[in-house]
Amino acid sequence: MTDWIEQTEDMVYKGRIKVPYTWWVGETGSHFFTTLRDEKKLLGTYCAKCDMVFIPPRKNCGRCFNQDLTWKEVADEGTLVTYTVPAYEADIHPIKPPFAYGIIKLDGADTGLTHIVTGFGDGQLKAGLRVKAVFKEDRDGHILDIRHFQPV
Amino acid sequence: MDKVGIVGVGQTKYERKKVGETFFDMIYEVTVKALDDAGLTIDDIDNVITVSNDFWDGRTISSMAVQDACGSRHKDISTVEGDGVYGAFYGAMRVLSGSFGTTLVVAHNKCSQSRMNQITNAMFDPIYTRALGLDAITSSAMQARAYMDAFGITAEQFARVSVKNHKNAKNNPLAQIALDLTVEDVLKSRLLADPLRLLDASPITDGAAAVIWANEAAARKAKKAPVWMKGVGHMSDAYHLGDRDLARSPALVGAAGKAYAMAGIDDPLKQLDVAEIYDAFSYMELMWYEGLGFCPEGGGGKLMDAGVTQMGGDLPVNPSGGCLSANAVLVAGLARLIECVLQVRGEAAGRQVKDCSTALAHGINGPCGQSHCVMVMGK
Amino acid sequence: MEDVKKKELLSVYSGEAEQPFEWSAGKYVSRFLVEMRDNKRLVGCKCPKCKKVLVPPRRVCGECFVQMDEIVTLSGEGSLYSFTVLNFGFVDPDTGIQRPVPYTCANIALDGTDCTWAHYLEETDPAKIKIGMRLRPVWEENRRGHLLDIKHFVPVEGK
C-alpha cells in the first residue's frame, strides 16, 4: 500500500514571505537620527548610575533601568575594537566588497558602534586603528547616513 | 527538588537537504523513535514542548506545522523559540511543577529551505544595525577576531577544533559531515570572513530531534534507566554587539555557575566526563571552554593544544562531532543533550567515552552567543 | 530627556526585500499536487485505525497518532460547510501585492472525507451562496501542481 510513496516525485514549492515593515524609531532614536542627519553629530545617552555613555542611544538604561538618561555628544572618530572582512557577496550587504565590518568605540562613548569600514590598505586593519565617520551627502535620518568609517 | 530525567531520545539522520520530507514528517519520525527508545506509547506522554523558529521555517506560528506529528492532540502543548536546550529545560520545568509526569520535547529545522544570510540578519536590530548587512558569519568573525586579539589565540587552534570534531563525527552515523582533516586543510579552506574559513563553520543542515522527560514515578514505566537532570542554568548578555566584551562570555559563566551549583560541581574539568557544547564555529568551542570553567580565561587554545578535550582526553568535548558536523539550528542543542544521554547510558558505540556518568549539554541563542543555557545530566 | 518631544518621529523602512523559501511538500502533499496537475483529481488519505479520510493528505492521523498509508481518490465534488466573502484587501505575503477583493473563502466538505478543505468559490454575493450547496472544482487549463490549479469551486448544475 505504500508503493506510491516511492513513486511520487518530490514537489518543492518556491515561495516567499514578502511583508514590508516600518519600524518606528521612537523619540529617543529620532533625536539621534535627526541630529545625525541635520548636524552630522553623534549622540549617546549617559546613565549617571552606571556612569556609562551608550551608543546607539537608549531611552532607559538596560542595566539598572534608570529612566533619566541625558544626551551626550560623542566624537565621530574612535578606535576599532574588532573587525572582519567578508569574503563573499550577499544581497543583504549594502555595498560590494572589499569592505570590513567593525565595532568602533567612539571617543566619549563606553560602548561600541557596529558599522562598515572601508578605505583601509593591506594589513592596516587591526584593533586600535583610529577611524573616522564619513557622512553621506544626502542624509535622510538612517544609520547609513554614516556612509562608513575609514582610517584617520 | 524533585527528580526529572530523560527516558527516551530520537533523532533523524542530519542531512544537507531532505527534499522529500516536511517538518511534519521529520517530527513524526523522531517522536516514534523516542517513544520506542523509552518503551512508551503516545498515551504515556502528558504534554509536549515543540521547538522551532518562525524565520527559519518561513512560517509565523511555526509550531502549527507539527502538532499532529508529535501526537499532541488532546494534550497541553507549548513552543519555545530558541535553541533546543532551552526547549528541553522548559519541558523539564513542566515535569518539576508536578502538573505532568512526562514531557515530550521535539525540535525541527530545515536550514536548506531558506537563505541563512537573510534569516540570521534578522537577529540584528532593524533600527541601528540590520541595514549594515551583518549575518551569523560576519558577526561571529568579529567575535573570533576579538577573541584572538585578547588572548593570542591562533587560527591553528581554531582549526584543531574542526579537525577533532569532524573526526569524531566519523563514529556518529547520524552526523552530516565526517572528515579526516589536517590543520592545514582547515587553514587552506575557503575564506568566509576573516579569520573564519569554510571548515571553521557549521554546515547547512536539515533534521529533527526528540527527548522524553519523566519524573521518578513515570520513569519506572520506561524500559531504560533515566538520565537525570542534575543542574541547569541560563543567562543572557547585552544585545548590541558593541555593548559586550566579545572576547569573553560572562553570561556563560553565570549560566554554568548556576548549573554547577545545583549539580554540586566545583571542578568541572574533573567532575564532568563529557561535554557537548555549541560549536557553530570552531572558535566558539574554545571560548565556551573558558566560560564553562574548563580552563582559565584565555586558556581555551592551550586546553585544545593539550589534547584534554580529544577522545581519550580528560574531558572529551563533542564526541558526536558537534555542530561543525551537523547544525540543524535549534535542533542542534537538543542533539547535544541527546548525545549526553547516550554517553551516560553507555550507548554511544564507537564514540563512547569510558565510564561516563556525568555529562554537560550547552546551547546558545542570539548573535555571538549572547544567551547561554547549560544543563548537567547524570546517572 | 530634554528636547526629544519637539522633534519629528522617524521610521525605518524594510524596503521591498523578501525572504525566499523552498518548502518541501513531502510525499503526501506531493502526491496531492501531482494528482491535481496530471489527473485533475483530488485525493485524501485514510487512517488505518479510525478509517477517517483526511484532505490534504498527511503522514499521521492526528486523532490516532498512526501513519496513514492509503491514498483515497475523491470525486472532487462536495458540499459547502461554510464560507465568507472578504471585502478588505491585504498584502499577500507570497506576492507582496494586495489581493483583489471581493473574494469568497469556503470550507468545503468533499465527498468521502471526514474534514473540510479550504478553497475559493466563484460567487461573491453572500445572498447567492447557501451552506450545504453542492460544489465542484473548476480546473485551470495549464496546471503546475499548485493549490490554484483549481481556479475555484462552482455550484453543481441542478443541485
Add this chain to the structure above:
Amino acid sequence: MGKRVAIVGTGQTKASSGRKDVNGQEMINEAVMKALAEAELTRDDIDAVIIGNMDHFEGINYVDTWSVDGSGGFMKPIMKVTTGGTTGTTVAMAAYYHVASGLFDKVLAIGWEKNSESDTTGAIITAFEPIVDRPTFGGAVGGLAVMANRYMHDWGATQEDAARVAVRDRQHALNNPNAHLRIDINIDDVMKSPMISWPIKYLDMCPRTDAACAVIFASEDYAEKICPKPAWVLGTTNRHNFTFIGDPSFRTMITLEECAKALYPRIGITEPLKQFDVMELYLPSSFAGVQWIEALGLCKNGGGPELIASGATNMGGECPINPSGGVLSSNPIGATGLLRVAEGALQIMGRADKRQVPGAKTALSSGFGGCYWSDLMAFSAKKPN
C-alpha cells in the same frame, strides 16, 4: 511537588493604533516598569524573564535576546515562547511553570506587539501551511467569519446577537483608560458598519493595536510578602489540536470546550457561570463572543445569544465578561492573551479601578490563536490547597 504560584503585579501600556514615540524595546520597558512599580520590586528582584510576540509582525528574530534593554534580561535568564495568538497566555503559562518548578521565585512575563509596523493580515497568512493552506487563506478575519457563518446556520443566531457583544465590550472599555478603542456605540452602529468579511462587520472585529503587557508571577514563598491580595493561579491548560485549516469542525469551539473539560474538574468548577465572578476572554470577534462561551459551559450549545441578551455577562451581571473591554477594544496580538491574564488577576487583586467587579474572588482568562486553538488560566483570591 511543585510550588503554588500567584500573580503579584501587572503593567500595561496605553494601547493605541501606533506607538511612533517609542521603539519596541522602549514600549516593552514601559510595561515592565509599571509591573515592577505595582509590585514594588526592582529589576534586581527578578529571577527570570519570559517574552513572546509573533516574529513576522515586527520582523524581529530572537525577540528574547533583542529585547534585553527593555525587558530587563541583561545578565538574567530569559527565554522566548511563542504560539501565535495564544502567545500571551503561552507566556503566562511559561512563567507559571518557571515558578511552579521551584527553580525560580519571581518571574517576569512579557507579551508585546507593534502591529503598526507591518501588514497584520499579510503576516497572519504566513501562519498557515505554505503549499496547501496559505494561497487561499483569508487571514484571521476570514477564519473567524467562516466559523461565525456556520454558527448562524446551525443555531439560527443572528448578526444582531453578535452585535450585542460588540456593544458590551466597547461599553466596558469606556471604564478602561488603557483600552485602544473607547467608543460609545450601539447595536445600530455595529449593524451599519462596513461588511469586511461576511458576516463580520467592521465593528464586530478587533482592532490592530500597539501595546505591551508585563506580569510578575511569584512563588508561595514570596507572593503574600509582595502583594496583599495576590491572584493565585488555580490551574491552567491548553489545546492546540489542529494542523490544517480544514481540520476542526465548527460544532463548537472544540479546543476551548476540551480545555474547560480538562480544567474545571481539577479546580472544583461544576457551574462556571455561578462559580466564576468574572472572565477575561480572548474573543477576537463579536460572533466568537456569542459562541465560545457555550464551549466554556456557561450555557448549552446554541444558548449563547440568549445568555448574552440576558445581560448576565455585562458589568453588574452574574458573570461579567471582559470588564476591560476585551480584545474587541485592544488587540496587540502577542500581548493580548497576557492582557487577559493581567486583567483577570487585577480583578482578584482588587486593582481594576472603574472596571472592578466588586468582590471578585474567582476569575477565568483565556487565549485564542493558531488553528482555532485555546488556552485557559484560572485565578482565585484563596491560596489553593
